[in-house]
Structure formats: structure tokens, C-alpha cells
Amino acid sequence: MQMQRVAFSLRVPCSHSVLSMRAIPVSKLKCKALQPFSRPCSHMPNVAESPPSTLVQQFTKFCYQRDLPRAMIAMEAMQRRGLWADSVVYSELVKCCLARRAVQQGKLVHKHVFSNGYQPKTFLINVFINMYVKFALLEEAQELFDEMPERNVVSWTTMISAYSNVKFNRKALEFLVLMLREGVSPNSFTYSSVLRACNGLSNLKQLHCCIFKAGLESDIFVRSALIDVYSKLGELHNALGVFNEMVSGDLVVWNSIIGAFAQNSDGDEALNLFKRMKRAGFSAEDATLTSVLRACTVLALLELGRQVHVHAVKYGQDLILNNALLDMYCKCGSLEDANSVFTRMEKKDVISWSTMIAGLAQNGFSQEALRLFEQMKLSEVKPNYITLLGVLFACSHAGLLEDGWYYFQNMKQLFGIDPGREHYGCVIDLLGRAGKLDEAARLIQEMEGEPDAVTWRTLLGACRVHRNVDLAAYAAKQILKTDPDDAGTYILLSNIYANSQRWEDVTEVRKSMKARGVIKEPGCSWIEVNKQIHAFILGDDSHPQIDEINRQLSLLIDRLMAVGYIPDTNFVLQDLEGEQREVSLLSHSEKLAIVFGLMSLSKGKTVRIRKNLRICGDCHVFAKLVAKIEERSIVIRDPIRYHHFQDGVCSCGDYW
DNA sequence: ATAGGGTTAG
Numbered sequence: 001m002q003m004q005r006v007a008f009s010l011r012v013p014c015s016h017s018v019l020s021m022r023a024i025p026v027s028k029l030k031c032k033a034l035q036p037f038s039r040p041c042s043h044m045p046n047v048a049e050s051p052p053s054t055l056v057q058q059f060t061k062f063c064y065q066r067d068l069p070r071a072m073i074a075m076e077a078m079q080r081r082g083l084w085a086d087s088v089v090y091s092e093l094v095k096c097c098l099a100r101r102a103v104q105q106g107k108l109v110h111k112h113v114f115s116n117g118y119q120p121k122t123f124l125i126n127v128f129i130n131m132y133v134k135f136a137l138l139e140e141a142q143e144l145f146d147e148m149p150e151r152n153v154v155s156w157t158t159m160i161s162a163y164s165n166v167k168f169n170r171k172a173l174e175f176l177v178l179m180l181r182e183g184v185s186p187n188s189f190t191y192s193s194v195l196r197a198c199n200g201l202s203n204l205k206q207l208h209c210c211i212f213k214a215g216l217e218s219d220i221f222v223r224s225a226l227i228d229v230y231s232k233l234g235e236l237h238n239a240l241g242v243f244n245e246m247v248s249g250d251l252v253v254w255n256s257i258i259g260a261f262a263q264n265s266d267g268d269e270a271l272n273l274f275k276r277m278k279r280a281g282f283s284a285e286d287a288t289l290t291s292v293l294r295a296c297t298v299l300a301l302l303e304l305g306r307q308v309h310v311h312a313v314k315y316g317q318d319l320i321l322n323n324a325l326l327d328m329y330c331k332c333g334s335l336e337d338a339n340s341v342f343t344r345m346e347k348k349d350v351i352s353w354s355t356m357i358a359g360l361a362q363n364g365f366s367q368e369a370l371r372l373f374e375q376m377k378l379s380e381v382k383p384n385y386i387t388l389l390g391v392l393f394a395c396s397h398a399g400l401l402e403d404g405w406y407y408f409q410n411m412k413q414l415f416g417i418d419p420g421r422e423h424y425g426c427v428i429d430l431l432g433r434a435g436k437l438d439e440a441a442r443l444i445q446e447m448e449g450e451p452d453a454v455t456w457r458t459l460l461g462a463c464r465v466h467r468n469v470d471l472a473a474y475a476a477k478q479i480l481k482t483d484p485d486d487a488g489t490y491i492l493l494s495n496i497y498a499n500s501q502r503w504e505d506v507t508e509v510r511k512s513m514k515a516r517g518v519i520k521e522p523g524c525s526w527i528e529v530n531k532q533i534h535a536f537i538l539g540d541d542s543h544p545q546i547d548e549i550n551r552q553l554s555l556l557i558d559r560l561m562a563v564g565y566i567p568d569t570n571f572v573l574q575d576l577e578g579e580q581r582e583v584s585l586l587s588h589s590e591k592l593a594i595v596f597g598l599m600s601l602s603k604g605k606t607v608r609i610r611k612n613l614r615i616c617g618d619c620h621v622f623a624k625l626v627a628k629i630e631e632r633s634i635v636i637r638d639p640i641r642y643h644h645f646q647d648g649v650c651s652c653g654d655y656w
Numbered sequence: 657a658t659a660g661g662g663t664t665a666g
Contacts, residue, residue, distance in 0.1 A: 290662035
């Protein structure tokens, strides 16, 4: 190879035909010369006439100054005279193109470097592969990768991370295998990229072994990726194991583990870890706060959530953080706060809109949800799969049969979204609520693919409300096929039988439940008072003020009965162990939590309660009446629905 | 030249 050294780091192309054949077919590159750069302007340097060394020096200077227009002119002049610069200089120029998202200029640089059959070093080809990946031009990146004579660990890793970022998981894993076959050893960069493409436990375990063998398990990038993937597969125990092996401490790894528990709905553990993190001397940043908010959301801790909001303010318009805040206020039942966050958000993405629409719908503000959807249609943001779920949920909640059916039938045509299992679920709920149980059942049969337990549970709920015992039994049977230990189904079914006075069937259900050893989770309600969480569990009287609470409860019941409250004993069967009717009804945890809330919260303050089980009909009546005679707003969030009790009515419209 | 953590439904 003949090299003409002109000043520093200047190269001329080699003209060897063998190498030329290896070169990238530049003709394939579609890039037009850009107007501003094709003609020097008056303020531009007259580079065309400079001697070669000066030309390359000037080019280098412009590259380092991040002066893209001048660098492009200098580059064109070099090209006319067959001059090339050093790889590092080109990589600086590519950085500049990336920073300005200058795709066309990037392609011109690529064309220049590869022209006249010049074959750049692996280093520089990697730079261009990375550039195409960052410009989301994966095909160009892949082509460059395929045709390069030698691929090093960076070449492979760049492609693997490109594919795992766009969720082409199989491709990413496949590349790891090919890489190993070519004898290139993965490094910590490779593993942290490929881990994110891992979608099964066996793959993950294999990778984890490789990581150990390579001695890379203590790398913090690898560690946070491992935590992340274990947690996405629901393997919190393993995630925690990886976390606990850490000796040095790292904020992002803390964020990973807190996020892992928050994501898996273990808010308590997420908050514990957050406390530990602070004790270890780390201070929270945006990603941390997002996960802490998620924990507040899960636990319905409005007051703690508000405190986090105060800290979140300094991150201003961080979209993800704002979305988490929005969701926290919605799920804690404070729509006023959610709305004020939403209106103040300068950037709103599909998640912001979907969160707000679903939040309004779940809290019983269906009309507002649909109005917001109309506003969304006028915005730049396109609705997605989840947005439509919120819309259908709003329709079902408000009993808007026609609107819901219209959106369901036309969502493909209007928004390009194929209805999925969850959309069917909403429509089944919609039909069920309207009492059209047969149509709902027919829709299940028409669904593509096997209906799952959630779908059948929706139908079962409708059967309870409309007292269709036979269909209920059928739906329950379907649920128990896939989910044989689902206590909720047994209880719901026994309640439905009890409602129709079919006592033999009730006994039958209870027998089979016992035979299978299905254990009913005890009812539990939580309420936050003065930054403390008070838990009331059925059959547990360990609360320090339990005697006073019980006394106040019976006083309250007396007053309620005076205005016509009759305990609905049908629901006593929700607690299968407690045989005494009214007595066990009185012990339902939400009643205790409501009374405690009335006792300890200042007047006018909303009583907010979170429950682990669906609310029973008797407690629902109880809450409505208490809200009326005590002139108090009560919000109860059960695992599925929100109940806003005010002035004797509930936002759920007595359907849940 | 290549890599990390966070948000929406059920």
C-alpha cells in the first residue's frame, strides 16, 4: 500500500483492486449534496486552493470546533483532490453530525471516506455503523457490518445493542451466538446490551453463568442490567441477590432495584430500599423519584406522593416523572391534583393522555374522560392500544353502549389498532353492565384466541349483578380451568348462589374450595393518617385504638339503622370462616378503616382507603350512607375499581 | 467507537 504522508495524519486511497472489491458500494448510498455546503459562501474560507496539508489541517480544525458547515466544505475540497484525514478526525465529524441529527451530512461523510475504493480501519467503520444505528437506519448499519472485512467486539456490540433497543430480541441473541462462533469475546458492554434482549429465564441463567465465567459480574452496568432483567421476569429474589452482592454502591444500581420492586407492585419493599439508599448517602434523582412515586401509587399513599411531588418540582418538565406523578394522583383518587399536573405539562405524550383518560374513567368521570379523548384527537399525539382501553372503559363505566360499541367496531379503521383481548374485556363489561349477558358470552366465543381468566372474570362480575346463576357457574368453571386456586372466583360464585338462596350449591362450592386447599386472603384495608399507614385486617384486633373504633362503629351503625340501613347478610359469605352474620359483617376491614378515618382526620378531609379485595355490597351501602350523614367524601380503591362516595351516591353507579 | 435506571390497562 502506498502512503503519501502529507503533514500529519493525511492519507490517500489505496488503489488495490482486492481491497476495492471489499469496499462499500457507495453508489448504493442515497445522499444528495446539500445546497448550503455545495457552494462556498462569502464568509466561508476559500479552501479549494489551499495546499494539501493546509486543507487537511483546516478540515481537522473545523471538525474539532464542531463547525459542521465549514468542515463539509473542506471535506468536499479534499475529496476533489483525493485527500483523506485521520480516522479520529472523521469520528469527531460524525459526532457533530449526530449531535445535529444531520443525516444527509453523515451520509456524505461516509461516502467521502469510502470513495475511490479506500478501505477504512475497523475503528472508523464502527463509527459509521454507530451513526446509522443512532439515525435509526438499521439496514444501512447492517449492510456496513456485513461487508466489513474484520469485526471486533465493538462492531458486534453496536449491532447487538441496536437490535435489543428496538426489541428485536431474537436477532440480538442470535448475534451473540454468531459473535462467539467467530471467536470474538463479549465484554461488559456486550453483556449489558444483550441482557436486555433476554426474554426467558433459561436464557438469562445461561448468560449469568457466562458473565460469571468472564468475571464481569461486578461491572455496574452488567449488574444493573441483570437486576432489571430478573425483575422483568418477576424474579425479585434473584434480582435482590445480584443487588446484595454489590460492595461499592452505585446510584443507578439502587434505582434499578427500587424500580424492580415498584414495578412488581411491592411498594413496601421499594420504599424500604429507598430509605436504605438515602441512609447509604445517595440522594434521589429523577429516575429514583419516578419509582418512589410508583410505590406511592401502588400503596395509595397520597400524602407521601405529595411530598415526592415537592422534590420532583426541581426536575421541571421531565416527562416520565410527570407521567408517574399524574398516575399517582389518579390512582390515589385525587383527580384535582392530577388535572393540575396534566394542564401544567408542556410536553404530553401518549402515556400522559392515556393515563389521564383512564384515570378519569376509573374514578367515575367518564364524560370528562371522553371529552379529553376528543381533545387528544385534535393534538399531535396518536392514541394507542392502551388509550383505547381507557376510552372503552369510560364508555362501559358510563353505560354508553352505543359509543363503546362504535369505538370497538371502528378502532382498526379510525386509529389503526386491532382490538385485543383487553378491548374485548371492556366491551364484555359494557354489554354485561347493560344486562346483555348473552351477547357478552357470544362475544367471548367470537374472540380470536383462547379467552383468558380475566375475560371470564369480567363476565362473572356481570352475572353477579344481573343474577344470572347458570352463566355465572359456567364462567367460574372456565376461570378455575386455568386458575384452579383463585379464591376470588369461589367466593364470588358462592355469593351468587347465596343471592339466589341456592344453599346446596353454596355448600358444594365451599367443599370443593376446602378440598383443593384454597386459602382465602383475609380482607385488609389501609388508611394513611399523619404519614402513618394503618392497616385493618379481618379478625385482627391489634390496632391500639381498636376498642374505641368498635365503640364508634356500633354508635354509627345505630344512627345508620335509624335512617333505614339494614345490613345485607347475603354478603356475610364473603368471609367463609365467620359464621355469625351481622357480627362478621361489622368486622369488615373497610368499615373499621372508615370509622378510624372519621375519628382521626380533620373535618372536611376526604377519607381515602385502599383494599386488597373487592368491596362487598353491604360495605358499599354502608359507605354511601356514612358519606351522607357525616357529610364526608370517602374514596375506596379496590383491586379493580374506584369508589367515590359523596352525598349518598357512589361514582361507580353501583356496578362493580 | 460500543453499555445502565423511570411512566399508561387488565
